[in-house]
Structure formats: structure tokens, C-alpha cells
Amino acid sequence: MSGKLLVVDHVAANRATMHMRLSGAFYDVLQACDLQEARQHLSGDRPDMVLIDSKMPDEDPLRFCRALRASPKTAHLPVLLLSGKDDRGYRIRALKAGADDVLVRPVENGILLPRLRSLMRRNEFSQDSLVPRDTAQALGMADAQSEFQARASVLIATQDTATATTWQRILREKAPYDFSAQILDDALRSVTQSPAPDVFVIMPDAAQPDVSLRLIAEIRARSATRHSSVLVVLNSATRALHGDALDLGAQDVMKGGFDGEEMALRISKLVQQKRLSDRLRDTLKHGLQAAVTDPLTGLFNRRYAMTHLARIAEQAAVKGGRYAVMMADLDRFKDVNDQFGHTAGDAVLVGTARRLRQALRPVDLLARMGGEEFLIAMPNVSAHTAQGFANEMCSLMRQTPVEVPGMNLGIPITMSVGVAMGGNHNLDRSIDALMQSADRALYSAKSNGRDQVVMS
Structure with missing residues (x-):
């Protein structure tokens, strides 16, 4: 199986349809008719991801999302909400509550499956890395998190300087990060430069979509940028790139073009995930080093x-x-x-x-x-x-x-x-x-x- 997914929906026909689609993509599918049953699956079956209908009769799904994020056991569990309409206000509230995204029914497989694969990749890394982190804590090797953390850096890459500059100005008022801007061609040429940004925000050019896709591929292929997060911003002219962008390595996609508030929320989530993955890698590195070195002299053991x-x-x-x-x-x-x-x-x-x-x-x-x-x-x-x-x-x-x-x-x-x-x-x-x-x-x-x- 590709992973274990929990589908939560009070409508049996919706659950059956989603079960058929996801099983056909080789996922192990669990079903719950309400959020109370969903909690039972989370405590016993430990699914890798949760898909929840946005209108559950027994409890507000956004409250459920906040509870998941508040628990250490489910804080990093991917959560997708499925909605019957494209509602910007609801999407903003869902992102603030901790949902990873809101998908609008009917969701095409070309959008749903790449989104699932992207979130599964993130979840697998977190779960694999939590083992050495827990071991390090048990052995007393885990370092306390530094009180000082440098401001995250965000690079905006668009087809023209004016767009990137406008986005940069608006986002600076909404998120406490260091924003810089480049056109797509310049970003592609300088992708190996160090230090790499924590997050790339990429808006593909409808006239040259291959440039942005190649930029995503290069970010993932280069050691300097491999661990940077990528947010791709699409509009009606580039919406067809949704699945390709995710499969090439983008962590998140905005489908409706620029929205300052929504983009700031998504960037903040990516920054948090990036910092978590950096800490996990550092813990693993330090744990491996501690396993082969003498703590007093620093020599090999x-x-x-x-x-x-x-x-x-x-x-x-x-x-x-x-x-x-x-x-x-x-x-x-x-x-x-x-x-x-x-x-x-x-x-x-x-x-x-x-x-x-x-x-x-x-x-x-x-x-x-x-x-x-x-x-x-x-x-x-x-x-x-x-x-x-x-x-x-x-x-x-x-x-x-x-x-x-x-x-x-x-x-x-x-x-x-x-x-x-x-x-x-x-x-x-x-x-x-x-x-x-x-x-x-x-x-x-x-x-x-x-x-x-x-x-x-």
C-alpha cells in the first residue's frame, strides 16, 4: 500500500466514492461517519493522513483540526478538508486552524492524487526522523532549541519584476520574514547560490511553463536547495500545472492567484515545516556523530x-x-x-x-x-x-x-x-x-x- 488514509464523511455515498478512488490508487482506506469515530481510528489505526468533509453534523471540523494540532501525537499529521464550494473565507479559517489545504468537490484525480503524494512524502520524512529524535531525548542527547532563530528568508520568483515587487511589498506587511524577488530566469540561473532561501514562491509564466517546472526540479536536485520549501501560485491560465508542480517537489499550491493573507498563511506553515525538518536532520546528524565518537576527546570510539x-x-x-x-x-x-x-x-x-x-x-x-x-x-x-x-x-x-x-x-x-x-x-x-x-x-x-x- 502507498499509505493509510482516513476518510471522514457523514454521507455514505461520498465515503464509498472516495474509497473506490483511493483504493484504485493503492491506498489503504479507513472510513468514519463522524469525528468521534475518526478519533477512534486515530488512536488505534494510526492513519498517515486524514480527509474530512467540511460540514460534519456532530462537530465543527475546524475545531477538530485545532485539536489535532494541539496534540503532540497528531501535530504533524496531514489534514485535507473537502468542501462543496470554493469559499475564500472558509479556506483562510481552515488554514489558520491547521488544515493543510481545502479541496473543492468534485476533485479531479489530477489534483487529488498529486496532493496526497506530496503530503505523504512530508509525513514519511517526519515519521522516519522522529525515531532518532525520540532516541536522542531518551539518551539525554537532544539539544534545547535555541532561543535565537534567524528570520526565515523567502524568494519570490515571477515572470516580471513588477509583480514580484508588488507581492514583496504586500507580504512584508503580513509576515515577519525577509522577502526578496527575482524573475524566473534569474532564479533558475542562481539556484545553486548559497545561502538558499527557506521558501521559494514561484508563479509560472503561462507563455513559458517549462521554466517554472524546471526551476522546481532544479531546487529539488541541488544540495544547496534540496530542503527548501516550494509554494507554487497558479491562476486560470496555469492551473493545468497543478499536478506536475506537486509531483516535481512543490510542497504547496495556491490555485487562485495572488492573495496576500492566504499566501502569508501558507508561507508561515512552510517555514514551520522547514524548521522542523531542519531540527530533525540536525538531531539525526548529532545522534550518528555521538554514536561513533568519544564525548570527552572528540576522537572516534x-x-x-x-x-x-x-x-x-x-x-x-x-x-x-x-x-x-x-x-x-x-x-x-x-x-x-x-x-x-x-x-x-x-x-x-x-x-x-x-x-x-x-x-x-x-x-x-x-x-x-x-x-x-x-x-x-x-x-x-x-x-x-x-x-x-x-x-x-x-x-x-x-x-x-x-x-x-x-x-x-x-x-x-x-x-x-x-x-x-x-x-x-x-x-x-x-x-x-x-x-x-x-x-x-x-x-x-x-x-x-x-x-x-x-x-x-
Whole structure:
């Protein structure tokens, strides 16, 4: 199925007709004869979208919409209202109540189905992204929303400068956003420029409809603008572009030409959705980063290190090169914690990570394996080169005490390193075997007096 839709209508014939049309488009269709039954479906069946008749006898659908928006579980659920007439006043009230749009019966499939697909795409992204967001909150990783948010930017693209300028002037009085204007050709040429606007408002030119459609396609194809929202404004001459605009990636369409109040409402909704999706992506990005990095030093953790080390081994096997695996351990680190405290110990670990990162090449892997132990993997090196790098790292630690911020304290520290070589004649050795060899070499370095490098 393409998704689960809930149709709410007190007229059985209307429900049956809509069920037939939507089932033919491979949607799973639920039906409710009143809004109370609709609530039961929402709590149990969890539909992906709701289509509601604008005149329900048991309750005002606009009040129902406001209740959906007020609940965290349904705040982002797409809602379409179906009306028997094109009533601007009702459409404005519906948008203010939280409806995504009002469609006028009879709704052509060329308008209904693209609108459903557009809303379903938005809903699927929100639902997929809510999982990592909830996980992050449960783990205490979710950041508080910043008190400061830059003003949203809106680019108006029309066929002539006068129209765009007029819209810009009117909208500035109705919405607190930064509006700019371009003609369609200029917007198409500059679509890759950064920073991208939060919302594009596009009015197609009836004489050259392909320009606006291509602009929508380019917005969706370019990484700089992929996450910008798109509102397309149609009139009687361009109404046939409705379905194509939505299927190419527009999030919203106005069918009756320019209306300042309605456009401001639709732009505000798109800005809110854009900011939500940006937060969800940031949460996902931060969650993935937290999963592979050590929170204290910022180095990769064991989970990432083992996967990356396996890739280094695979590349060495393909290219016939050699690589080094090093286990490095700070000497007498327990004494640092006992004598100066754990805050000083953390500062030593952070300072060690910084020094090692500066000494290594960009292609080398550096990870904290736990405690005061670090893993270093160096692709495409000989044993002699690897030993030289290891000696240099020991020298860096030995020469200068690690400064402890806020304590006016420099703590002397040394490091021992065990090195094992992989690749070439050692292709049959597993990653685990190499790490065990490096561990044994590290143990020898510790046993032989510390502050030295031992080759396996």
C-alpha cells in the first residue's frame, strides 16, 4: 500500500466514492461517519493522513483540526478538508486552524492524487526522523532549541519584476520574514547560490511553463536547495500545472492567484515545516556523530575504529600495501587521577588526543579505545616509517607537560606504544590477531620501563 488514509464523511455515498478512488490508487482506506469515530481510528489505526468533509453534523471540523494540532501525537499529521464550494473565507479559517489545504468537490484525480503524494512524502520524512529524535531525548542527547532563530528568508520568483515587487511589498506587511524577488530566469540561473532561501514562491509564466517546472526540479536536485520549501501560485491560465508542480517537489499550491493573507498563511506553515525538518536532520546528524565518537576527546570510539580498521585492511589487500596498527597507553595515568583529580585526568586525555591528532597524517585513524588507551592505524607505511611515527609521538608527550585549564598546572606524562604490521605477507592475519600482537608489544614496552616503542 502507498499509505493509510482516513476518510471522514457523514454521507455514505461520498465515503464509498472516495474509497473506490483511493483504493484504485493503492491506498489503504479507513472510513468514519463522524469525528468521534475518526478519533477512534486515530488512536488505534494510526492513519498517515486524514480527509474530512467540511460540514460534519456532530462537530465543527475546524475545531477538530485545532485539536489535532494541539496534540503532540497528531501535530504533524496531514489534514485535507473537502468542501462543496470554493469559499475564500472558509479556506483562510481552515488554514489558520491547521488544515493543510481545502479541496473543492468534485476533485479531479489530477489534483487529488498529486496532493496526497506530496503530503505523504512530508509525513514519511517526519515519521522516519522522529525515531532518532525520540532516541536522542531518551539518551539525554537532544539539544534545547535555541532561543535565537534567524528570520526565515523567502524568494519570490515571477515572470516580471513588477509583480514580484508588488507581492514583496504586500507580504512584508503580513509576515515577519525577509522577502526578496527575482524573475524566473534569474532564479533558475542562481539556484545553486548559497545561502538558499527557506521558501521559494514561484508563479509560472503561462507563455513559458517549462521554466517554472524546471526551476522546481532544479531546487529539488541541488544540495544547496534540496530542503527548501516550494509554494507554487497558479491562476486560470496555469492551473493545468497543478499536478506536475506537486509531483516535481512543490510542497504547496495556491490555485487562485495572488492573495496576500492566504499566501502569508501558507508561507508561515512552510517555514514551520522547514524548521522542523531542519531540527530533525540536525538531531539525526548529532545522534550518528555521538554514536561513533568519544564525548570527552572528540576522537572516534571503538565501534567506529574497528569498522574503519577493517576498511584499511581491505584496501591493503587489494593494493598490496602495508599498514600499521598501534596500541598507545599513557604511563601511570592512575597516579594523575589520584594526585591531581579526575578533572586534571580528563584534561590530560584531551591534551593527548590533540597532540596525537596533530602528529598524525590526515589519512591515519586515531581512536580512544577506553580509559587512557588509544588506537592508531596508519595505511601505506613501512615498519620503519611506523616506528618513526611512534617514536615521534612518544617524544611529543615526553617533552612538554600537559596544561590543565583553570588550574595553572602542567602535568608531565609519558606514553608507551606497541606496533604490529599488517598487509603483504601478513594478509592472512585477522584484525583481531593484529590488535593482539600490538597489545603484546605494548605490554612489553610497559614491562621494559615504559616511555618507549616496541615492534611486534
